[in-house]
């Protein structure tokens with residue numbers, strides 16, 4: 396059985412190589428991973444979404460990513476950050492960092508933008524079918540936040556998904572173009588809750604429902620932990 400899986404995986408690699416296809420055949424580490432590569436979208440010269448009344452996407456994505464990173468480490472998973480400060484990292488370098496981590500998954504954190512200010516909600520993206528369940532789990536836990544809109548799980552050919560060797564998901568944590576979600580994104584307590592739900596999805600997905608230990612301070616919004624990390628208003 397093991398041998399036949401290995402054989403089929405090898406065949407798939409050979410096919411990909413000779414056909415010259417750009418899609419990578421992901422290795423299914425979704426139930427074995429011990430490392431999470433946490434990718435804060437954008438950075439440095441690349442601000443990502445940038446609206447007048449909202450913090451730049453690169454800042455809030457980094458802040459949520461750092462919080463997710465801390466929570467995962469507290470849950471005894473190994474983590475690797477693609478960036479831990481305001482630096483520009485090319486997409487291919489992010490993918491390479493992830494692919495260098497054996498037995499890992501890749502989680503990219505972003506915020507969204509739309510010309511239509513009324514558009515709101517969370518979206519989670521994946522490319523490899525091996526990443527679907529994790530994407531769905533993240534979407535589901537984010538939807539437990541009060542007053543949120545679930546825009547669903549979608550496939551996408553983003554480079555950090557398409558070229559990943561391991562299951563890779565991209566989370567859009569709300570629209571900075573939407574007044575209410577921009578206000579939420581600017582609030583450190585809210586970002587703490589976003590990170591908490593993302594970490595919960597990852598930990599419970601890996602080790603089983605109910606494994607994640609939520610710090611008491613994150614349970615309600617009003618009771619959110621005071622944070623030493625920057626607040627953007």
Ligand SMILES: [Zn+2]
Nearest residue numbers: 436443505506
């Ligand atoms: Zn983005």
